[in-house]
Amino acid sequence: MKKNLLYILAILAITGMWSSCSDNDGGEDEPEMPLTAPEVSVQNLSLKNAILPAKAVRLRANIINTTHADLQWFVEGKATSTDTIYEFSSATEGEYKIKVTASNILGEASDSTYITVQDGFKISDVKNWTGEGECRSVLAIQWVKPEVEDLLHPTDEDVFFRAWGYKWNKPQKREDTPTGEEMIIAIAKEDPRLFVIVQVDGHGTAIKGFGYDGNGDGKISIESDDFVHNKIEYKGISLTEADFTNGIYVQKQEDNIDDVRVTSEGDWWMGGWYVAYASYWLGYGEAVLEAEEYEYSNFYASNRELEDECWDAWTFSPINDAEQNILPIPRLLKAAAIK
Known part of the structure; x- marks a missing residue:
């Protein structure tokens, strides 16, 4: 009889402990969040x-x-x-x-x-293509008429914005991915209307400016005067299409590429380094419909790895205390003429 009584008491003790634990885990003591206006x-x-x-x-x-x-x-x-x-x-x-x-x-x-x-400019609207492969990238260059005094606020009539396409195959190794520089060089080689000034320094290849044979006569002429910056004198340049090899001119150390003006009728130029420069923007997707979708690139084109459906856009920006940069204007973008 005593054994049975002890057994019953043990069962009741265990049951009580389980009940106590269940009460604690059930959260009955936790207050519910009060309903509030949304x-x-x-x-x-x-x-x-x-x-x-x-x-x-x-x-x-x-x-x-x-x-x-x-x-x-x-x-x-x-x-x-x-x-x-x-x-x-x-x-x-x-x-x-x-x-x-x-x-x-x-x-x-x-x-x-x-x-x-909006039915804006898409990759499929590009007409001038260079290269082969399943991946597609866009090079877009935005020129502004040289007589415009306020580069930050050009009118639509002052802007000449054109796009080229570059096709490439996705490599097996990431280090073999083509760069923005490779795209520019390839397109300049294939399109006789496009002219590019570059300079190689310790950071890579800097894009110093873009010229475009707007009237398609196969000629372009640009020049600048002597220029002094930080007590260093840079000599004026006078370049024609003959000075570009496959569309590329490598800037000499003493060349002044600031305040360059186009002297051939119907053509375009933009670039520089100390006064104004070719600023670099990156976008992604089938179409980049708003300026704010572009992000400013702090890297040289030689350090930029291309991606499928990427957009490399260049604009002409002044250098001042605020370091303001002109965004691309997507609604003004048109396809570059077929070479």
């Missing part, structure tokens, strides 16, 4: 405010300070999705207001963004 914001997961027709941009509704809220997306006032992630696309060009609301019994909040759908 706050919501739109996050652009695609990081694009402009898309091609029929392409999509992914948006997410971020709900703040609430335990529950119902979502509703609207496009131009028309209700669409109730999901947290919303993919917007349209086959029709235009600017679209996309709004999301979050609501519960305590209130409602909303946020909105604008997405532009």
Whole structure:
């Protein structure tokens, strides 16, 4: 009888311990988050405010300070999705207001963004191609008329923006990936209208400027005067198409390539080093529709590894205290003429 009593007491003790542990793990003592009025914001997961027709941009509704809220997306006032992630696309060009609301019994909040759908310049619009392979890269050069005084704010009529294409095969080893410099050299060799000044230094190959035979007569003439910088005198240059080998001229140490002017009619030049220079921008994707999608490159073209569907754009920027740079203007981009 005593053994049975001890057995029963042991069972009851174990049961009590288990019950106590269950109560602690159940979280009954943890307070629930109180329901609050919602706050919501739109996050652009695609990081694009402009898309091609029929392409999509992914948006997410971020709900703040609430335990529950119902979502509703609207496009131009028309209700669409109730999901947290919303993919917007349209086959029709235009600017679209996309709004999301979050609501519960305590209130409602909303946020909105604008997405532009436009049939802008695409890789498939390039006409002048160099090389072969499954990978495609774009070289885009933006010239500004030399008489423009404010390089930071040129008018559309003052800008000449052209694009070339470069095809290449993806190599087996990363170190064999073609560079921005290789693309420029290959295109200049194939297109007799394009002229490039380069200089090799301890950091690689610097692109000092681009010339373009705008009237297609096979000739270009550029020149500069003597120039003094930091008490160092640089001699003026006078170059014609004969000074370029396969479209490339390697700058001599004493050459002044600042304040270069075009003396051949209908042609273009941009570049320099101490006064104004060819600034380097990188973009990615089938199309780069907004200037803000380009990122400034702090590297020489010789140090830039190409990627499939990458865009290497060059603009003419002044050097001043603020170190401002002119962004590419995608809506002005056109295909370079076929060589």
